Amino acid sequence: MKKHFYSHIVETSSLTLSLGDMELSQEERIHLVSLVESQLHHTVLDAVLSELSEEDKKIFLKHIALSEHDKVWELLHSKVKNIEEKIQKAAEELKKELHNDIKKAHEKGKTTL
Amino acid sequence: MSAQNKKSSYEHLQEKWVARHKELQEKIRIKHKESLEWVAKNLAPKQLAVGSLGGLLLLASPGVSLPLPHQLIATNQEASSAINKNAFVVSDLSHELPNEVRPLTNEEEQKVLQVLSRDFDFKLAAELDGKRLNRSYGFIGQEQHLARFPGDSLSSHFDSEEEAQKYSLEGMAPGLGAWGYFAPSKEQFTKKDSLREKYYIAVQTFLAPGFLDHVKDYTDFFKYRKMLVVNPNNGNAIVAVIGDAGPGESTGKHLGGSPEVMRYLERVDGSLKGPVLYFFIDDPSDTILLGPVYLDK
Numbered sequence: 001m002k003k004h005f006y007s008h009i010v011e012t013s014s015l016t017l018s019l020g021d022m023e024l025s026q027e028e029r030i031h032l033v034s035l036v037e038s039q040l041h042h043t044v045l046d047a048v049l050s051e052l053s054e055e056d057k058k059i060f061l062k063h064i065a066l067s068e069h070d071k072v073w074e075l076l077h078s079k080v081k082n083i084e085e086k087i088q089k090a091a092e093e094l095k096k097e098l099h100n101d102i103k104k105a106h107e108k109g110k111t112t113l
Numbered sequence: 114m115s116a117q118n119k120k121s122s123y124e125h126l127q128e129k130w131v132a133r134h135k136e137l138q139e140k141i142r143i144k145h146k147e148s149l150e151w152v153a154k155n156l157a158p159k160q161l162a163v164g165s166l167g168g169l170l171l172l173a174s175p176g177v178s179l180p181l182p183h184q185l186i187a188t189n190q191e192a193s194s195a196i197n198k199n200a201f202v203v204s205d206l207s208h209e210l211p212n213e214v215r216p217l218t219n220e221e222e223q224k225v226l227q228v229l230s231r232d233f234d235f236k237l238a239a240e241l242d243g244k245r246l247n248r249s250y251g252f253i254g255q256e257q258h259l260a261r262f263p264g265d266s267l268s269s270h271f272d273s274e275e276e277a278q279k280y281s282l283e284g285m286a287p288g289l290g291a292w293g294y295f296a297p298s299k300e301q302f303t304k305k306d307s308l309r310e311k312y313y314i315a316v317q318t319f320l321a322p323g324f325l326d327h328v329k330d331y332t333d334f335f336k337y338r339k340m341l342v343v344n345p346n347n348g349n350a351i352v353a354v355i356g357d358a359g360p361g362e363s364t365g366k367h368l369g370g371s372p373e374v375m376r377y378l379e380r381v382d383g384s385l386k387g388p389v390l391y392f393f394i395d396d397p398s399d400t401i402l403l404g405p406v407y408l409d410k
Binding site: 003007008010011012013016017019020022024028029030031032033035036038039042043045046049050054057058061062065066097098101102104105106108 | 122123125126127129130131133134137138140141144145147148149151152155156200201204205207208209212228231232
């Protein structure tokens with residue numbers, strides 16, 4: 001899995017483990033894991049971009065595109081108060097929804113027997 | 114669970130997540146359009162292709178819809194061919210391990226242990242009976258076969274011709290392992306002894322904290338102690354025993370693996386050497402079998 005600038009503060013192993021418990025084919029599993037990663041990525045980017053001015057957004061996106069994680073954090077720390085907490089909050093909200101989705105999928109699966 | 118049930122659960126999830134994924138894309142496209150367009154215009158396409166924004170910036174182009182993650186993955190033969198439960202181990206560990214190979218902090222060690230204990234369902238520990246090794250994450254090097262009993266040689270060492278062809282190239286170590294022969298004679302040599310030699314690792318027992326103050330106590334503890342060894346880059350894991358002491362500090366390596374261990378972990382020596390995680394398995398009743406651990410079985 002790709003390391004993102006927020007990988008050290010956003011934990012996803014509980015989701016991958018929940019999916020690991022489901023009886024899925026290899027392709028199905030990787031598809032769902034990739035959807036988790038992508039949804040989290042978009043959610044975190046939106047949360048960060050929403051805190052920045054138009055000029056800072058450009059600088060941030062440039063650092064991200066070049067995988068310059070140190071510069072990303074330098075910028076974020078100088079421009080946004082408590083940015084780590086904001087990223088974690090956005091990620092946690094999404095993770096909660098994803099866990100609920102997995103739970104519902106299990107229940108729905110049982111009713112189709 | 115029936116096939117129908119399995120398909121239904123998957124379809125339910127993927128339908129919901131694809132829909133949410135598209136909503137998120139649309140939200141970002143509308144809210145941050147100006148900056149996305151600026152980056153798309155001002156950065157070289159090559160830079161965008163490999164970064165975290167490669168696909169996202171397609172959103173800046175009107176009328177272009179972003180490929181879904183599985184469509185991107187389907188083009189990656191390596192990813193699609195290696196998809197199994199190991200992928201989850203790799204994914205879980207990637208969030209906990211540092212970028213460089215160094216001793217883990219206590220906090221990192223605990224997080225890694227949590228992941229491995231859940232994934233492999235073993236009782237694992239970095240410290241057992243108050244004893245620990247100098248590290249639990251390090252570079253593994255190639256060891257040779259060890260003589261299992263007096264007179265054991267390459268011609269008597271393998272159970273089959275196939276094994277001999279596969280593993281004889283590494284040769285026999287000139288000396289004995291740290292604990293001497295695995296059995297006092299060929300007649301007394303057992304299947305258990307055979308597996309211990311086949312799946313052995315050498316660890317730096319002499320660098321363990323407290324070793325020099327309690328040599329006998331520590332030596333007894335380390336002798337044939339079971340450990341789980343995991344390649345964090347492919348999720349391959351093997352149950353091995355400590356069968357030797359080494360390698361020396363000057364080698365730049367932190368442990369060694371028998372030819373069978375190295376082959377299964379897909380690790381090699383030399384400039385392409387790579388790291389593994391290694392933790393004690395708490396197995397007082399000796400019920401856990403030595404050898405590869407297959408998560409899909």
